[in-house]
Amino acid sequence: MQAQRIGNTEIRKFDEISRLPLEARWLFPSIDEAIVEANRDWLGPNLVEPGSTRLYMSFHSYVIRTRHHTILVDACNGNHKQRPSMPAWNDLNTPYLANLAAIGVEPEEIDIVLCTHLHADHVGWNTRLENGRWVPTFPNARYLMARVEFEYLFDQHRRHPETPVNRGSFEDSVLPIHEHGRADLVELDHVVERELGEGVWLSPACGHTPGHVFVNVGDHGRERAVFTGDVIHHPIQFADPSLTNLADFDAKQAHDTRLALMHRYADTDTLLLTGHFPSPTAGRIVSHGDRFRFAFDGK
Template identity: 35%
Template sequence: MESSQSIVLGDVEMFRVVEWQGTLMSGPELLPGTTDRTWRDNIDWLAPDHWDPATESVVATIQTWVLRSGGRTILVDTGVGNGRERPGRALFHRRHGDFLDRLARAGVHPDEVDLVINTHLHGDHVGWNTRDADGQWVPAFPHAQYLIPAADDRWFGPAGGYAGGRRPDDRLLYEDSVAPIHRAGRAVLWEGTHRIDDRLVLESAPGHTPGSSVLTVESGAERAILVGDLVHSPLQLLDPSCGSCLCLDPARAAATRHRILERAADRRELVIPAHFGGSGAVEIRRTGTHFELGEWAAASAVPR
């Protein structure tokens, strides 16, 4: 699953380029509020895109969404990257893949990228911010501005003791994937909300990390919201109170999830999480506090 399906919302085109797809951990490990039976009872629609019955493991995708808006090329999250020291995550450690080649085959060349958005500063969302140039980390997209949530920059950077110093990976990812962006003068820190253009708005959505954010796309009567790691499984779209083991502040993440998903249902926004396989995007509906899945996005293949 290399890429790339196109979703067109008014004047905005969106497609994704996949860096990696596979199984991560068991369902109850990822979502502690679930049981093995929860996943088995939903096998008919979770498998194969979101859960693998053979291994009873969650299926996840690491990918970059590419947006074309107002004549600009915008990347949302940049995956794991190559050659990173990540001793705490075997999947990310010293990885070598062909992601930049995949971007190029999708018609996206590094010099032509105008804007990079990091929805938050976890290692699978910032890795291709930079590339290795003769032993130095430099911006992989040299002409782009990088929009970085200020709260995450403080927390994961030296001001926050590299996320409190609990994991060596947090210091490593900041130093190889974020600090070089600052040194190159390409970082733009933002808080609260940040309007990119008439169609795109970033909004703080804390809980998963202090600076986690979502990106709203609105063009004409059509809307979508790229929610980053607000959800990791479609089960959380049905029950927003269901938390992930990956969230720094699970209670705050659940409150944020309720708020964002209620609005998405009311506004008929297409919901696009960072790590969903399949079509990657779905509508949700609600009656009071009860949520249901609507239609999954009908996306046509992008000509290559």
């Protein structure tokens, strides 16, 4: 993805895993794979594996640089995290921090970490392993988490401490941040910063999880860029917004949130910074008959 500028704010992306093929029926249990074939022409080989119906996804983070803050959005899977039920991201050892450095940012420069939600593949780099303990990866950052989501997960952890929450990511990537005193539990409409018509703020995007949020970057008083997290996982959902992900907490609410996103931003200049689309990742929604498509930036 090319670096993006929204007023005085710069947005850059860097990868943990640039492209991973996943079975369509694993991602979307209700999918008729004929829809993949019907949309293969516009999706292309960057999004659908040639010779199969497997769908490519990416795992990446964003850095927002404003006049006041350096903000990391979504922290991927992390290294050395034990996820035996998810082999594709179990016990990883990726050059994530080197990739961050390659865009000119060191961990100590991050002021704020924003997680659109608290699933394992969005919180993993919140922490790193040091002398057998999970410690904050970004030592100077405040970690902003939706209060409703943290409390929901903490209650599960408290009631069933013997059962890993969110595949163990709550225990190794969220709870240590809270225990180190680095977590700020915020409301779903929290304003991170706002000045002279520019700003960064959250807005509710619930369904995939109880406290999923959009991260919005604004200029001249309106959102110009929206970080969508897992409201939409793959561009195939523009062709069929009813496709729900296996991990959706509330499938109907997730569908309603996704469809509202499409209707709100279709045929506008609002840039979507997606959570799992392979590079070039960012783009805009365009109408296509009674459905939608995604126009990648720079194409």
